[in-house]
Amino acid sequence: MEHFDVVIIGAGPSGACAGALLRKAGKxxxxxxxxxxxxxxxxxxxxxxxxxxxxxxxxEPALQQQAAAHGFQFKNGAAFLKNDFRTAFDFTDKFSPGPGTTFQVKRAAFDKILADAAAEQGLQIRYGVTVEQVDITGAAQALLQVSDDNGRQYQLSAGFVLDGSGFGRVLPKLLDLEQPSDFPVRQASFCHIRDNISDPRFDRNKILITVHSSLPDVWFWLIPFSDGSASLGVVGKQQRFDASRSAADNLWQHVQQTPELAQLLAQAEPVNEAQSLTGYAANVRSLHGNRFALLGNAGEFLDPVFSSGVTIALRSAAMAVPLVLRQLNGEQPNWDTEYSKPLRKGIDTFRAFVTAWYDGRFQDVIFSRQRQAKVTAMISSILAGYAWDQANPYVAEPERRLNVLRELCLDAE
Structure with a gap:
């Protein structure tokens, strides 16, 4: 039996961030x-x-130092394309304070950079270890049964457990916390490509989101990297995909049905095998419990359309760690009012915009030819991840404000 102040499940962005913060606190x-x-x-x-x-x-220093070597692309906004109408949002021109630029990253390298940087700060990471059982009923500590790649099984005890296992959703499965998402079942097919794009209108500093020519609920991501490669994916309801065809066939068939994107990618070459992911939206009954809390995708995942996943993961880690430290010091923080509800406020903002994207309301806003600078800055803030800024009217009242804005955009057209 080995004892730790905190055991973190998963070494992805939320796990690395939480681990580094806890090590800074000497745990x-x-x-x-x-x-x-x-x-x-x-x-x-x-x-x-x-x-x-x-x-x-x-x-951040490790990310900045290694970004160029791994082909990470400087990012300053998001571009949108629908039936040859192009528009973009500049994240440096936003309503909320905070950074306005970031990177488009290859996650294999990005996640390893963060994990290695956390390890350099003293975080002990064991790879190839699976959590088999968890007992959080004890008054003094949580118990974990784990196994490694060599077949060795052993126990761990911890004052607190943080689950940053992402789509693995370890604690939700072991503790029966899962519940269905209220989002429709959607599918994504994706791969990396050598994009060979020569169109001068294509801005590599922005993700490009393209709407299918005839199916407004189907959209594509195109995420360029600085080495000439890119991530390409298509997302839609499961019935939009042919189950008898491969992931690659489904992806490229949808691309060919969208002339503007097909022309942009006319010289593209796949560099890895296409994959599919189905039914990825997830939810849980609770984000916390006795001696545990869920971080990022282990708790709730909405949709990839606005790239909110890593932001929610990192914010959840930064919010959870101070409460963990207080609890380890003998206090009893209110995890519902200090973690779950504040975290879900931002998630619910993203939810409102994701829902409005698929039902067409937000697309009417995005592709409106009439723009008011102040409102554009507020929308840009949410697209840049600042979904918790209650000073932003579109965060404080996302549903009502979106509905009003959409009507104004339609009237202007």
Whole structure:
């Protein structure tokens, strides 16, 4: 039996951030990760709000130093394309304070950079370790049964457990916390390409989101990297995909149905095998419990359309750690009012915009030819990740404000 102040499940962005912050506070921390890094992952277009938490955890210098070597692309906004109508948002021209630029990253390298930087700060990470059982009923400590790649099984005890396992969703599965998402089941097919784009209108400093020519609920991401490669994916309801065809066929068939994107990618060459992910939206009954809390995607994942996943992961880590420290010091923080509800406020802002994207309301706003500078800055802030800024009217009242804005945009057209 080994004892730690905190055991973190998962060495992805939320786990690395939480681990680095806990080590800064002098705590004895172990991070267990089922896979071996580097490993492929999607979620490659960061939002500027991420940089605030990476800096706080002391992880930003490693990212800045290694970005160019790994082909990470400077990012300053988001571009949108629909039936040859192009528009863009500049994240440096936003309503909320905070960083306005970030990177588009290859997650295999990015996640390893963060984990290695956290390890350099003293975080102990064990790769190839699977959490088999968890007992959080004890008054004094949580118990974990784990196994490693060599078949060795052993126990760990911890004053607190943080689950940053992402789509692995370790604690939600072991503790029966999962509940269905209220989002429709959607599918994504994706791969990396050598994009060979020569169109001067294409801005490599921005993610490009393209709407399918005839299916407004189907959209594509194109995330360029600085080495001439890019991440390409298509997202839509599951019935939009042909189950008898491969992930690559589904991806490129949708591209060919969208002439503007097909022309942009006319010289593109896949560099890895296409993959599919189905039914990725997830939710839980609670983000916390006796001696544990869920971080990022382990708690709730909405949709990839606005690249919110890593931002939510890092923000959840930065919010949880101060409460963990207080609890380890004998206090009883209110995890519901100090963590779950504040975190969900931002998630619910993203939820409102994701929902409005798919039902067309936000697309009417995005592709409006009439723009008011102040409102554009407020929308830009949310697209840059600042979904918790209650000073922004579109955060304080996202549903009502979006509905009014959409009507104004339609009237202006």
């Amino acid at each position: 004895k921390v172990l991070c267990v990760e089922k896979q071996h890094f580097p490993r492929f992952s999607i979620g490659e277009s960061l939002l500027p709000h991420c940089m605030q938490f990476l800096a706080e955890a002391g992880l």
